[in-house]
Amino acid sequence: MASLKLKSADQTRYDSIALGEVMLRLDPGPLPFARARSARIWHGGGETNVAEGLSYCFGLRTAVVTALVDDGIGRNIENQLREAGVDTSHVIWFDPSGKGPHPTDGKGTLHNGVNVTWAGKGVLPSVTEYYRAHTPIREIGPGDVDWDTLFGKQGTRWFSTGGIYTLLSPKTADLALEAMKKAGEHGAGRSFDLNYRSKVEPSKDRARQINRGIVPHVDFLVGNQDDFDDALGYTTEKVAKDATFDQWLAVYSKMLHQVAEDYPNLKYIGTQLRGALSADRINWGGVLFDVEADVIHQAAVRENIEIVDRTGGGDSFAAGVIAALLKGKGPSDAVQWGAAHGILVQATPGDTSMVKQGDVEKEVARAIKGGGVVALR
Numbered sequence: 001m002a003s004l005k006l007k008s009a010d011q012t013r014y015d016s017i018a019l020g021e022v023m024l025r026l027d028p029g030p031l032p033f034a035r036a037r038s039a040r041i042w043h044g045g046g047e048t049n050v051a052e053g054l055s056y057c058f059g060l061r062t063a064v065v066t067a068l069v070d071d072g073i074g075r076n077i078e079n080q081l082r083e084a085g086v087d088t089s090h091v092i093w094f095d096p097s098g099k100g101p102h103p104t105d106g107k108g109t110l111h112n113g114v115n116v117t118w119a120g121k122g123v124l125p126s127v128t129e130y131y132r133a134h135t136p137i138r139e140i141g142p143g144d145v146d147w148d149t150l151f152g153k154q155g156t157r158w159f160s161t162g163g164i165y166t167l168l169s170p171k172t173a174d175l176a177l178e179a180m181k182k183a184g185e186h187g188a189g190r191s192f193d194l195n196y197r198s199k200v201e202p203s204k205d206r207a208r209q210i211n212r213g214i215v216p217h218v219d220f221l222v223g224n225q226d227d228f229d230d231a232l233g234y235t236t237e238k239v240a241k242d243a244t245f246d247q248w249l250a251v252y253s254k255m256l257h258q259v260a261e262d263y264p265n266l267k268y269i270g271t272q273l274r275g276a277l278s279a280d281r282i283n284w285g286g287v288l289f290d291v292e293a294d295v296i297h298q299a300a301v302r303e304n305i306e307i308v309d310r311t312g313g314g315d316s317f318a319a320g321v322i323a324a325l326l327k328g329k330g331p332s333d334a335v336q337w338g339a340a341h342g343i344l345v346q347a348t349p350g351d352t353s354m355v356k357q358g359d360v361e362k363e364v365a366r367a368i369k370g371g372g373v374v375a376l377r
Contacts, residue, residue: 003292004267006189012155015060015326019179020047020165021137022066023113024073033116043080044351046164046195049312053319055085057353063087067136069094073112094136110136119309120279141171142178151186159183162193163231166210167201173210180217194223194231208233220268222318260291272317281306284343288335297332299339300367312351317342336364
């Protein structure tokens with residue numbers, strides 16, 4: 001198996017490009033949505049969250065490939081992405097006046113995706129309700145994106161997409177595979193987050209079939225324990241609820257080695273670890289399997305941590321790992337960056353990063369030392 005080799009920044013226009021769906025998020029704050037009378041406006045998407053983390057937190061040059069209806073919701077999403085430093089020049093816009101290469105109507109036959117997410121509290125869990133059945137990204141397929149220009153003439157060091165996007169429609173699955181192959185042809189590192197959602201695709205068999213066609217073209221595979229089962233069909237031995245982390249990791253490592261054996265193209269396999277104690281308290285950590293070295297690197301485990309919003313933690317773990325690799329760090333540092341970025345994003349509202357690289361580095365040092373949190377004055 002060849003090691004991961006990345007292009008230098010001066011060879012490329014972008015450090016990373018993400019392909020995926022991005023939605024407007026309505027957040028009712030402390031109230032369940034049924035009783036809410038106002039809501040905060042955020043945005044998010046499993047794939048585009050990675051690009052935004054890389055851009056805003058780590059100062060890298062990122063772009064998103066997605067599709068939006070050209071209306072107030074679409075432009076709101078675009079403006080939020082741009083505020084975080086993400087290049088939106090590759091967004092495919094659907095014209096509600098029925099004109100141009102991507103026409104639609106003004107009555108919502110195609111509409112921008114919206115989700116309503118309440119963060120939950122105590123024993124009341126987080127709840128997300130989706131309105132994404134007729135979003136424009138579902139209509140974009142192979143041949144609609146000039147990957148040779150994006151990956152070749154302009155150039156990128158990294159490409160990412162994920163399992164939520166691939167399950168939106170047959171076209172999205174085919175476009176993700178096309179993009180992965182093109183990224184490989186042009187020498188970009190490639191990551192894929194399994195990120196299975198039953199509300200997007202109830203059939204695990206369909207998800208597994210699609211993902212098994214994409215993973216052979218991936219360098220860095222991401223997913224939690226359930227994702228590897230739901231999205232790829234791997235199961236692990238059952239461990240007791242009161243098992244220690246080391247006991248769990250001993251069992252889990254067998255599965256990671258099996259995945260690496262089945263997909264010899266993989267360079268890294270990353271797993272974020274979240275044990276929910278309540279809606280707003282979790283145990284959190286991460287592991288990164290360096291396949292070539294046959295070493296599993298473990299991040300510092302954070303226990304009984306209070307969070308504000310769990311949405312986007314896994315995406316931010318992936319972004320932290322990718323950022324470290326793009327900045328020349330090794331896997332032992334990369335897993336620490338991933339875990340730190342993931343917990344910090346969960347400490348703020350919304351799906352996307354509100355912290356900077358310095359905050360990530362301080363959190364790594366704090367967690368390794370086992371210290372507390374002090375006020376900055």
